[in-house]
Amino acid sequence: MNNLPAGNGEEAQIARDIEAVQRIDAVPAILRLICRNTGMGFAAVARVTGQSWTACAVQDDVAFGLAAGGQLDLRTTLCFESRAARATIVIDNFSDDPVYRGHHTARIYNLGSYISVPIILPDGSYFGNLCAIDPKPAEVSNPRTLSMFEGFADLIALQLASEGRHQAVRTALFNERxxxxxxxxxxxxxxxxxxxxxxxxxxxxxxxxxxxxxxxxxxxxxxxxxxxxxxxxxxxxxxxxxxxxxGSGIGVSIDEVDDLDTALRMVVAELREAHPDRLLADDIAIGARVRCDRTRVQQLLSNLVGNAVTHGAAAFPVRVLARIEGAELVLSVVNGGEEIAPEVLARVFEPYWRPATSKPGGGLGLGLYICKQIVSAHGGTLEVQSSAQDGTRFVARLPMAV
The missing domain is CATH 1.10.287 (Helix Hairpins)
Known part of the structure; x- marks a missing residue:
């Protein structure tokens, strides 16, 4: 009995497997129950690979001297043979057993009785064995005891699979954060x-x-x-x-704005100057005082028009409309071109997301996300529709009173 060295990759994986078994609260109770019901003095959950045998959890009532993390030479154990055959090995009395009488495992570890049941994970991979030993003979080959061991082995396999899924989720969440x-x-x-x-x-x-x-x-x-x-x-x-x-979202400074018409026309004028090859048609007629963040609404329109210029067809004008409709300020930006697929429309407001058809250098994928945040900060809504006949239309609705 010793701590046999393993390759760095396998050693790290075995350490994780030991931790996974020890996170299963039921394992200590299972091992105690096995010892009590069989009269055997040592029970363990072992991780068994093609190169090593490692105890993950142990109940030792006979001073066998192996603790969790301890290793045995794989070829001195019957788990080696159990793994190769993917089959249970059960021996009531080594001295009388027709197959295992005089086996080196009994001689090396002074064993009288033995049982080992494979732990097979739901995906079919071999984890190890649920096993028990004792210096004295014990009646362990009866159907009741075998059924108990197999049931516990299946339970441990299911718990290990569940723990693996949870650990993968925890790791992914940590990495994402x-x-x-x-x-x-x-x-x-x-x-x-x-x-x-x-x-x-x-x-x-x-x-x-x-x-x-x-x-x-x-x-x-x-x-x-x-x-x-x-x-x-x-x-x-x-x-x-x-x-x-x-923080808690994009901040806005709401105030009474009397010149929103002028402010929005300035945005369109700047974009005309920046894109002299594109036709930008504006119909801005607000004509009323609006409670909003003037700079943020300008940014909203600038991003929407910039998006239309980037993704719309150059043969069609980009049309800007601003009106008061009921108790809402309505801004809409329309561009012509191919219809946007529904699955793409569903993602256009996500940060860093750009469709696969986007041209290189088209931006960071933040413009429409920020538009959505500006509108939400005003208590409004931002929607998009697209069709081959009517083009793509973004409509922002901001309540007049915020």
């Missing part, structure tokens, strides 16, 4: 550290755009300005996402 935490820290730091160099690039773009006597530099400046505007919006998206995940 770790990944989410690192990702959110990364985007928060990234967004903060990008602002300063981006401000310098934006200032350079403004200076180039003022060189009216050098048209080529003006074009470069305008192009660079549009690029920095897009980058700034991406940074805003990741920062909003980080704040929303680390």
């Amino acid at each position: 770790e990944t989410a935490s690192l990702r959110e820290q990364f985007i928060a730091v990234l967004g903060h550290d990008l602002r300063n160099p981006l401000s310098a690039v934006s200032a350079t773009a403004e200076l180039l755009a003022l060189r009216k006597h050098e048209p080529d530099l003006v074009k470069i400046g305008l192009r660079l300005k549009a690029t920095t505007l897009r980058m700034a919006r991406l940074i805003d998206d990741v920062m909003d996402f980080a704040r929303g995940r680390l």
Whole structure:
């Protein structure tokens, strides 16, 4: 009896298997019951592989000297033969047994009686054995005792399978939390550290755009300005996402806004300048005071239009509509193109998700998620519909009184 070395991979797996058996509350009671009902002095749940025999749980009333984690030379045990045959081995008296009389296992461990039942997991894999031994002969081959051992072996196998599933879920949950935490820290730091160099690039773009006597530099400046505007919006998206995940959602500052028409037209004008090759048609007629976060509603419209420009067909205009309908502010953005499949529509508001057909460089997959969060922070709703005839339409409804 010793602690035999195993390969690093197997050694780690056996350690996990021992822990799994020891997390099954019923195992100690099962081993005590086996010893009491059979009169045998030692019972164990053993992990048996092609290379090793390891005790996972033990009831030792005869000072056999093997504790949980202890190992035996596999080939000195009858579990080696039980595993090979995937069959129960039961011996009332080694001295009288026609097959196992004089067997080396009895001689090495001074055994009089023995029983070992395979523990087969629900997926058919071999875990090990439920076994009992004693220096004296014992009547263990009767149907009642065999049925008890087989029932307990099946119960342990089912519990191990259940424990394996639970452990897999716990591991996946832990890994997901770790990944989410690192990702959110990364985007928060990234967004903060990008602002300063981006401000310098934006200032350079403004200076180039003022060189009216050098048209080529003006074009470069305008192009660079549009690029920095897009980058700034991406940074805003990741920062909003980080704040929303680390806090309680995207924050809004609700106030009385008298010029929402003008604010939304400014958004459309900026996007026209950034996408001169696309037709943006706006019909913005609010004409009333609205309680909302002016900047966030601008961001909402900017993200919706940007999404329409990116994913809509260039042959169709992007149409923007803003109205007061009853007690709600209604913003809708429509683009033409192919119908979006229902399974894709169901996921468009998920963070980091982009359809498989998305073009490279189309963004981080946060824009529509943030739109949804802005609308929710206003107590409103955001819905999407798509058809080949009418195009894809996003409709945000924000209550006038928040």
